Amino acid sequence: MTVQTTYPGVYVVERPSGVHTISAVSTSVTAFVGGAGYGPTNRPVRVTSVAEYERTFGPPVTSAEPMGYQVRHYFMNGGSEAVIVRVAGVGAALATVTLQNAVPANTLILAAASEGTWANVVGAAGLKAEVTASTTNPGDLFNLTLT
Structure with a gap:
């Protein structure tokens, strides 16, 4: 390897590094946290389609709880996987x-x-x-x- 002098007394030498690059991982998983009609609360649930979301959490109910609409638009725009966390109101209990x-x-x-x-x-x-x-x-x- 030839060493080239750029300035008097300054030398640049490139040496191979033992560091390896990090392999690619998926960055297309989106998380949604909010209210939904029904379904498990306070724990993440993986869904891969609008139909799976609606089976688990119900269809979008009101604009006051827009998570169902947000999930629907996410999948309509090419999303492939989402993690949903349904939260219920303070003091929510089982009927x-x-x-x-x-x-x-x-x-x-x-x-x-x-x-x-x-x-x-x-x-x-x-x-x-x-x-x-x-x-x-x-x-x-x-x-x-x-x-």
């Missing part, structure tokens, strides 16, 4: 309903799958439980219908 037998004594407690007010609504977004006595053995069995 529960306690069913009693004929005595009446508490016999069955039904609880929502996740915190929030989504399960307080009767109908498509919530849970309705109906208990009827069984015709086979009414003293011991019952039919439970969840809608």
Whole structure:
């Protein structure tokens, strides 16, 4: 290797380094933190499509909780993977309903799958439980219908 002098008394020598470059890793994973209709709270969930997001967290509900719209636009613009963290309001709890037998004594407690007010609504977004006595053995069995 030829050493060239650039200034009197200053010499530049290039030596090979033992340092290796860092291999490429994905930088296209985006995280979203916010409110959603339902789903697991306070833990990251990986989703790879709008359909998977809506199965897990529900469709976008209101503009007051825009995370669903943001996730939808992310995937529409070419995103391939997202990490979602649903947060619920302060004091959010699981909706529960306690069913009693004929005595009446508490016999069955039904609880929502996740915190929030989504399960307080009767109908498509919530849970309705109906208990009827069984015709086979009414003293011991019952039919439970969840809608």
